[in-house]
Amino acid sequence: MPLGPLTGGLGIIQPIGGIFDNGTPDPGDQTISLPGLGANVEVIIDHLGIPHIYAATAKDAFMALGYMHAKDRLFQITMQTFVAAGRISEIVGAYAASSDRFYRTIGLARSAQETLDWLIANADSNPDVAASLEALDAEVDGINAFIHSLTSATLPIEFKILKYTPQEWSAVDLLTGAKMLGWGLSGGVYDFQRQWIRATVDNDTMYNDLFPDLMPYTVPIVQDQVNLSIAEYPLAPGGFPATENPGELMRPTIADEVVIAQDKLELLISTIDNVIKPLGDEMHIGSNNWAVNGSRSSTGMPILAGDPHLTLQAPSVWYEAHIVVPGVDGLDVTGTTFPGLPAVLIGHNDHLAYSFTNVGADVLDIFVEQLNPSNSSEYMYNGTYHAFVVHDESIYTREGNIIPFFVKESVHGPLIDSAEESYDSDEESEANLAMTWTGSGVTHELIAAGKFMKADNLTQFIDGMYWWDSPPQNCVYGDDSGNIAMLVVGRFPVRSGYTGEYPVTSLNDSVGMVSNIPYAYNPREINPARGFVQSANQRTIAPSQYGYTILGPQDNGYRGRRIFYLLQNDSSVTVADMKRFQADVVEVRAEVILPYLISAWDDAGNSNTTIADAVDLLRSWEYDMEPELEAPTIWLYLLDAIHYETFDELRTLDPLLPLSRTPILEKLITENNSYYFDDHTTTGTTETRDDVLVRSLFTALDKLAREWADEPDYKYGNRHIVYIEHLAGLTYIGGGPHRGGNTLNVAPGWTVTHGPSTRLVADLSNIGMSYMAYPGGQSGNMFSPHWDDNFNLWYAFDPVTKYYGYHILYFYATAAAFRTADTDDTLIERTIIFAP
């Protein structure tokens, strides 16, 4: 977001009270008063600024965590919550109103309030709920304590420049942040895109050929399904209704797809695309995780690796912390937290380790309401007209204005086209597109987190994950009893009367998300015979092997194939191997496609020397996307060109049509599909696959020569750089050449802004020697030494060991043990004692 430097007025140039004291270093050891604590909390801050919280009770620990979250990341928490709540105009001004309209329409803050109400109502009858609520309240108290203690030196510089004074927080604000995380991971609105593509293609055979839901050659995540006892877990995750017999409920499609006018569709798609997305584009969001058990590891015990991919931002989405509460019902967990939430989401405790990847399933459907022609505030349902519920979502701006805004909601959910200002379409000038999303309303993921952080074994972990309903995730698991598992957690809807792919009208209860997959039947693998589990956002489970439908689109599957190959071919995996795998930059798409291209060129016998030289480079290339090589650059232009040359059928229909995804291209090439390779724009000649591949070489190298005319050579690292922008665009981290691409070490595009937001390698044979690094630093203060020290580790690739830098996740069970271990005073930076 653009910020003028003098927005905050002249007061910011004072020596004290202005921006100049923001560089003040952290004091040494401190004692800070935190009213509400039951006893002292000792927080040891290590040399990377990571707090190790030693408290007597969970409540005290989360209060200290809340304080640290605020102390280091108050600006970030504020921005992400205000964006999520549709209140960012209050801070930056009315120009952000379109973002606020969108987020108020989808109602993350309303859903957060419903969740909080549910937690409060159920705390008395369920100790797990009570524990979650207590943790949430403690986190809020910690954050507010910090806000009350703000001085000029500790008030983030961004607030001074914006002249914004942080207000007190409440539990619903934190839950709104959690909803934002869920929306970022599972809020993809695919229905409009699919319908637009299908309407534009206007040819069912071609549409099914070129835009299937299931990607060819994908290696599914779950192949050896393990069910739990349906008697023990009769319901769906989160306690939602479930059905054991989906066929009974799923009527044949009776709802007609409603074709929305093309221009309205395009406007909706662009409105959704242009919204501020703090966590990144759903299309890019993906992650890796995998684990090997003792049969395949060098240690005889499991080793687990995880690297979730999100938008790389400064400060980072994650904040590391280690929390220790002794006792039988205690806590000893370390890893990354999401600032503002009392939960370690990627990491390990004293017995087990875990990490998540996004399932990428379609859990959001659009229902087209039939408005009452004489009263557009009513819609037809179950035979009568019902009035929309109207929410007053007026937007307050920094300039002091109030922008009136109202969101209508039907039985299916809020009307997503309330967010638009206007559109040119003549008919349907009133909003009527309702959004049903599994993350709306009450969700229970925080309860799950509270339980899995404390779990000691697989049974307890699985029991905790029963509460994880949104967003759907692939959770990798490894423990010190030797178990590994891949648990697909989350609530998956069972749809009746429609497929969920396109907007439909639902006039009664028999069309909609009528039920859910029972938790007992969620896809999962536990100790499969092959000795490893893996996920990289690809197809969850082969549809032929599963009685329920999980709607895609899921990832192309190349990373999944690569992980599967690496693990299958290594019978003695070491911790170093795991780190090398996380740094792997082999381009599987090139591996499968280039042989065809090279042999097409050789057979063509063309004498063009420029191209011949390029082909020789590709011939000897080992498919690694390394910055000092030229082949990666040539490959990327080539892949684009092959897409372009092959899919003339699509690009001649509409230049905005996405060209099919690479697995489809791979299939066409491998099966030598003559229909699609023929260029239908050239009547009279029939091009073959090899013709098209050779032609792509020319197209690619021409374009490359034009676009790289001012570069000294075609080295990949000339333009493939990592660039991590500050949340308000004030500065950045990185800027140097970057390895990888569409590879395990994810680095898409040229200026890379997405990638592994953290890397975890957990050694279950010695859990205190586990490793982590993330691209950023603990402090959101750009003048702190902890602004980018973790990034320097994460970015530092060692060409000898062939992996990136990591730090050890120090895991001492008591503060005293930590101090004793710090024999040369390099591990611990300082200590904060929080006193009641």
Place this chain on the structure above:
Amino acid sequence: MPSLGFLPALIITIVFGIVFQLTGDWKMMLIAGALGALFVRRIRKAFLVGFLGVGIAWGLLFVYLVLTAQAMDVANFFIALLGLEGLGAVVIIISVLIGALLGGFGGILGRALYELIDEIISSRRGEAAQSSAAASKSPEGPSKE
């Protein structure tokens, strides 16, 4: 207030400038300048006392911040937002100048205020003296100032 020399008044202003700036409110610099102006008599001197006093006060604070709190890095960052690189010192110099101007105007305002108050006080005394003098004399006779 007694008229101290220029230098003592300057030192008073510097001390007040530093102390008041610790509150983080730049408007206090006007008051610091005004306080220094209590101890000099000419408007020109009042401006100088305020200008140099607060300027030196802020200069000392900035030196302290540069040495202990990376203020030069902050200044470089700030001027980079405006599109200029590596001129952090300029930001600090301009800030000191602005502070000095605040002090200078505080001094002028202060001096003008004191003189206004003095005029009011002495004209009231003068009237009182006149009327008491007139009361004890015959109605005819020259009046004395």
